[in-house]
Amino acid sequence: MNLPRLRLAHSAHADRAELVIVGCSAEKTPTTTPLPALDLYDGGCVPHLRARLGHLPHQRSRVRFLSAEHGLVTADTHLHTYDRPLDPARAVALRPRVRAQLQADLLTDHIPDDILVIAEPLYLVLLAELLADPHRPRIHWIPDHATGWPDAAKVLDAWGW
Numbered sequence: 001m002n003l004p005r006l007r008l009a010h011s012a013h014a015d016r017a018e019l020v021i022v023g024c025s026a027e028k029t030p031t032t033t034p035l036p037a038l039d040l041y042d043g044g045c046v047p048h049l050r051a052r053l054g055h056l057p058h059q060r061s062r063v064r065f066l067s068a069e070h071g072l073v074t075a076d077t078h079l080h081t082y083d084r085p086l087d088p089a090r091a092v093a094l095r096p097r098v099r100a101q102l103q104a105d106l107l108t109d110h111i112p113d114d115i116l117v118i119a120e121p122l123y124l125v126l127l128a129e130l131l132a133d134p135h136r137p138r139i140h141w142i143p144d145h146a147t148g149w150p151d152a153a154k155v156l157d158a159w160g161w
Contacts, residue, residue, distance in 0.1 A: 017062075018159050019112040019137075022046065023119030023145055024067045028084065034078035037065045045118050045152055046146035047140075051147070051157065059161050062112075064105070066123045068094070068128060072101035091125035098126040116155045118142045 025043030
């Protein structure tokens, strides 16, 4: 991915930036109108994340979801309810799209110092280029979306989120 090492000042940490990336969940809020991703997904750690960060604009803007249907989306990307599980073939097919979305996202905003990834192992296929980049940010990986919230909360606590 060859991420350039740029830093932009922001937030209470002035010279620090963090990003949360969460794997989508099979449980979704049934809706006939699109909802922001943070409100649509309703399984695993997402309800905890929404309760903790959903009302905080800066932190909410630093949340991304890995969607088996859409690739990488922001917490505020409006989506319809869908049912598409991630399987190995879909992960390989989505990988270039996620790479491009993540690269554009990070270059538009700024490259984080730390990334919290809360996602099952298959979702890491989507992040392969990021993980292989020698200049990648520090990655905190919580592999169990369903029961990993206490560990994720510890990382968020350390960030002051």
